[in-house]
Amino acid sequence: MKRILSLLVAAALCAPASAALAETFKIGFIASYTGVFATWGPQFQHAIEAYQAIHGKSVKGPKGETIDVVLVVRDAASAGPDKAKQLAEELVLREKVNMIAGLELSPHAMAMADISKQAKIPVVIMNAATSSITRMSPYFVRTSMAVPQFVHPMGKYMVDHGVKTAYMIVSDYAPGHDVETYFGKAYEAAGGKFVAKVRSPLNNVDFSSYVEKVLQASPRPDALYIFMPAGTPSINLVKEYGARGLKAAGIKLFGSGETQQIYLKNFTDDVLGTITSNHYTEWNTNPENVQLRTQLKKMYGDKEETDIASVGAWDGIKLIYQALAALGAKADGLKYVEFMASGKTIDSPRGRFMIDPKERDIVQDINIREVRKVNGQLTNVDIAKVPMVRDPWKADHPMK
Amino acid sequence: MISYALTILLDGVSFGMVLFIISVGLTITMGLMRVVNLAHGSFAMAGGYIAAMMTQRGIDYHLAVAIATVAAGALGAICEVLFYRPLYRKGDLAQVLLTIGLVFVSIAAVTAVFGAFPYPVIMPSYLQQLVDIGFRTYPAYRLFVLGVGGATALILWIVIEHSLFGARLRAAVDNPRMARGVGMNVNLLFLITFVVGCGLAGLGGAIGAGMLSLEPTYALKYIVLFLVVVIVGGEGSFKGSFVAAMALGIIDTMGRYFFHDIASYMLYAAVFVLLLWRPKGLLPPKSVA
């Protein structure tokens, strides 16, 4: 009797669970949850979780198999690229991930190049915005933006709207230099003139002297154009802009990512009227944006806010799901990349986008928006749109 | 041109005032208790965050700053009894390490409670205005900092130079053994001084939040600045810390205006050269004042 029972149990254990076994697709997720960039990790993750809440945590593969999509999260801790590289090695060697995603900082994304080529796995970059990144490995796909892409439409816009002279202050790091070049070229090509082009040290949060010099500049510029990392630097710069009387003197303020919705509540009303160019206006009414925002508020409370991290992650996970549905969980790394960089126009909370097949980088609409008060709250309101903008850096640096 | 120079001066001195208010506590405790306190920035940070938290809940700015000052002092009292008292005889290394440990704990605590987003102090509208000071309009906030800093310096000077407490303090700095020998309760003196020092740090953190922004890594980021003020001025020297804070504020501001490329580089190089030339600081004390 006991023998029969144990034989039955053994047989039951050996029998296949079902014809369609669940496969797992592991995504190694590298982003910062602590340190200066601590907002990126949670913002990315919430958007991905929102997507998974709507579309499920698994995908049906091409042969009907169930593919569980598992996120293996590692905190890049706002540290240097060496930390990111170490985490990636860990994810590949220990966790045996099939793909890497996340990466809010350009140095972190760059540090993935070697590993992606050695381990032959795709990397979906959900924020890092330096142009040259996508060239560093054939396994890179970017779903966020490239810095020159979203700043250069502003050049023509400003000239078209009467800004004949401008004073530019950018943060002294690679993206800032890109802005200097590409916004600079666009503005001058449209007929604008720079009174000065200044770089402020990356860690600087005291802009009193910089802003003072704008006021003292001769001739007095029509506008101040800035490029600062979002957060404390932007907030402080705009504060000084008001506090030192630039606004009162009639100098208009232009920028790009400084007035992201998540930071707007920390600004004073001096920020009203600031015009920025960006690929994502948080309170837009696109159906997919409404879906994302509603789901986020349902899962994380009414105060939850979207930002470019949310949309980069949402579109990233969407592409991954589509790739898995078409290719299954065991396809070759480059095949996934090829699928995602299809050139097809895809709906998104930002509006729409396309991943260029050759550059594997994103092409999308750029919005010009103004900071206004809506229902008593500061927010960005779209006032113009520049369609399907490509990263101008790529044209200047053709692939060999 | 003159207006420009005066602006730089005003900017530099107002920044220097924040540095002074925060660092004066450090120089006195380092000179008096001879404890290397790398966690001093944490008390300034605590004052800043407490004030910010209260103003964000609508409490009057001045009241919030006052409460933050007292709270920082209270925090100092707790830390003195628990952590610093055992350190007095343990030597430089132990002090450096324990206070680094405190810094780590404070950064973790602040991140856990307040998050990593920048945390602003909501200032009353009259401080956000521009004031006409004759040759230009200038931010009221910076004038306010100048006022508070100057008043603090004056009060401290009076206490240290002209009060019995000040005399005792100076005696204990000059010669602790002798001071004990004549019956002074040096432990109580240490405690009171430390509490006042931390309270001042909290005050500086609270009113200085417009210049030294509040974020979890505040305690680590700015401690080097405070230490520079203390060392350059001379440990234990009240006058020295005032002069050093003003000098640092002006040099730093000028660096930002004119040499923003190499500003921070210049600062460290200047400190390096200065310390090699004058290892005891610019105005080392024979006594506290």
Next chain:
Amino acid sequence: MNIALDPKIVWHASPWLLAVVFFFVAGGYLSLGTQVMIWILFALSLDLVLGYAGIVTLGHAAYFGFGAYAAGILSIRLTGDPLIGLVAATALTAALGFATGILILHTTGVTFLMLTLAILSMLYEYANRANDLTGGDNGLQGMQLDPLLGQFEFTLFGETAYLYTLAVLFLCFLVSWRLVHSPFGRSLDGIRQNPRRMRAIGTPVWWRLVAIYTLSAAMAGSAGALSAYATRFVGLSVLSLFTSGIVAVMLILGGARRIYGAFLGALIYIVVQDFSAKVSPYLWEFVVGGLLIAVVLFLEGGLMSLFDAPVAAVKRRLRGEARDP
């Protein structure tokens, strides 16, 4: 008497045996092991100056970082040979250590501390700005390493890096051990406790300090170079105040002035950090800070000193047994 079972030899051989065993069983954790050894070497170098000579510095990452960048830049611009690179990076760092040592070692206390911080900060700023040389905040890209001894490639898996690091660590350990147990080492002990008295008996205190500072800088530079080879990458963090602080924390946790304290401290720190970072982001900062405070207040000799009582008891037992007829 069976020498193989002599407890002293067992005690000393065990970490190395463990390291060799780890090589075979580690799997995907091998690179973590390499990291632990690199930090052990770095902490060991700090023990020489901080623990034995009593030089309280917060700027030791200057030498670690300099060594890392030297090795990295040499591999890109001059030669990819990892042996030549290591020797060159170590030599260059020793030169830096010597130069800075003679400039600042006549000061003490907080002044000295500030000077070490100033040196570290200047190096950091320089590396940050010299984009063409160091890659700036993007890090040093494009390191290409030749196979070690012409045979062993540096792969993603990290076998070569591990064994190379182990060999260098062993060598430096031997040097350190001999040093601290020599008359020179004892004189350092004396200098730490009472420099005035040492001068009074004729010891060239300042020269001894310069010598140990230079040696320690060289060792830190080797650790830095190995770190560059292990990840084929150098980031600005190698020159950060944080790195300097962490290595001091490791040393104190494990126990200064014990050689093996560096081993224990680095191992525990990295393991705890690896573990608690997964549990909660701010937990490990809290835990490390708390541990540090606890160690300073209650455990003077670091965690190694926890072994003191049991080891002494074992020794007594063995000696007692040996004395029995």
